Amino acid sequence: MRETNLHALRTPLYERHRLIRARMADVGGWDLPIAYGSQIEEHHTVREDAAMFDVSHMCALDVRGTDARAFLGRLLANDIGKLKSPGKALYSCMLNREGGVIDDLVVYYLSDECFRIVLNAQAASRDIDWMRTQIVESGCSVTLVPRRQDLVTDDVEALAMIAVQGPNAREKVFRAMPSTRAADKVKPFNSCFVHDAVVGALMLARTGKTGEDGFEITMLAKHAVHVWDALRSSGICAAGFHAWDTLRLEAGMHVPGRDMGPQTSPFDVGLGWSVDLGEKRDFVGKAALQARAQASQLVGLAFEGSGAVARTQSPVMSLEGEVIGKVTSGTYSPTLQMAIALALVSPDIKLGSSVSVEVYSKRVSAKVVRPPFVRDGSPVGKR
Template sequence: MSQTILHPLRTPLYERHRFNLARMAEVGDWSMPVAYGSQIEEHHTVREDAAIFDFSHMCVVDIHGVDARMFLRKLLANDIGKLRSPGKALYSCMLNMEGGVIDDVVVYYLDDECFRMVLNAHAASRDIEWILAQVVETKSSVTLVARREDMVRGDVEALAMIAVQGPNARERVFRAIPSTRAAGKVKPFNSIIVHDFAVGEMMLGRTGKTGEDGFEMIVLAKHAGQVWDMLRSAGISAAGLDAWETLRLEAGMHVNGLDMDPQTSPFDVGLGWSVDLGPERDFVGKAALQARRQDWQFVGLAFEGSAAVPRTQSPVMSLEGEMIGKVTSGTYSPTLRIAIALALLTPDIQVGSYVSVEVYNKRISAKVVRPPFVRNGSPVGEQ
């Protein structure tokens, strides 16, 4: 029986978003909730308390096989060999042969023959093609199993992803779903699999891109609605992707396709810390990465007064009018109450200096700062 594909695609929580009058928009190939009411209120709720997000458009891929660890050590710029305890997670870039960023991923170590990788939604199909090509190239004994609803095959069960983020997120999850209290001692960038009588297996990873504490919960898609209802019934507010965008920008977190792409290296975008160039391991793009120079530096821009929000690709110039870079993403910061942006500038520009950004045919002054803008709900330094 053929599978009916909806365009745009819908997550398992789509009907709940519509029932709760969420404002929906097409995000990539997906119909996603961008706000349930006030984006600003949703943003502040995450900074001050906790809220839940539907991230089921992200793609979970399980990598099985006796060569799984060895294969991932060759595939990723960070060294998966560092993961020795089940549940440990690793952030890494996946590079092309020229050392450019194909995607940034989080990988969880489940056991010696199974690792779980979370791919960005818009890049998932391209990523999987690339990974499969590397399986063939390296003649590795591994199998990729995509777990997103539009990709599952055979008797594989689809997974959904729900994030609960905010300073009170973990305690609120424990109250909403008592079986999750087993995750009480999980440290940041670690995960645990728990079993709940009502909804079966759940993986809770203490990860996220809002700059706040919390969990990213990977659950069976068929039970995602029930998990969502349990969290909502416990009084946890829902938030849309517009709030997530302002949160991640305040936290200085990257989005693939905006802040980095196959033309930029991890060093260009401030992710050198996620690259392991140790001599005992080779990986895709390593030689090119070692040979290329750093063309850019990844910085934040803080705008004064009531400046308009800069758009992606807005030109950045020195105060003398020389072109020195571009904005990669920008927003209004609800926490700081100013416009902010992430940008790629030439390496000689100093943090603390001022630059000029072209916004709607006007040049607006901005201060070069070091991301993040906000940490643990509070401004970082003087912006």
């Protein structure tokens, strides 16, 4: 049965997905491909070779103005001052006044008066409303320019995004579109613009959420089909969001709304490294963040001798039966061939501890481990 919503939004590549018989479903209000065939095969293709994802539902947002740097310095928990060269990227959380996570995002330095932020799809409209409130409160002179097709204004062209991920991703992109080879020297968590004779400007960012190397490629939405066809013609297969979810969970990547949210601080979910508490800077939520105690920790769970997948909100218990936390994301790991999960548990639980999780009314044993489960296609440590 086709799991869809007649009112869901569609990306510029919707017809291409239908053409190759993708299984479509409603993903956060977007009609997106969840698999084109076997999601296990798509997962392994990313780990062993390369595959591509349509991520045009993510929202590229340009922050423009003479006060852009000052505004982002106040808005983000990480220090925008670290971005000193065009193309450099920064990961950060955007916090509420209580120090809770509104969203996590990546910001790219394009120029002193223009930064590009990539917002998570479902949170984009809410994020933009919050940012507009902060513009008023800060008195900064900046303009927010959403570039997603459902949010653009009449005088702005929409963008689309395709993520090509895997150990062979970059070389396959270069072969598919020779103009992109200008990005050969781009380092991880950096980006650059290249010019293609057919589609014009392309932004290639060496980022992604699969735990593999590759590019997130941004282009004008009207050229998305051409780029997609060029990549497919060169042998890069398409992968859907079921594979994306197993890949990101193996890589220990967070999803807002599941693994973190307004009630959790970055320190509660293992993202303290992305917070800069330097004395000379202030940001929304800093004072509250410094005052609050760590309420939880985000850990990995490796299930022992069971293929049963824990559902979100499944209770995590000590061996004595005390509830010590809850599962935030669970899946079957195709790479490890075992069930894994991320869970928010008490901050005093030690790595290596044995716990149990309630899975379909049964208690299943699991080991507490540090994410990620997989790095560069290989298991991390002994699970």
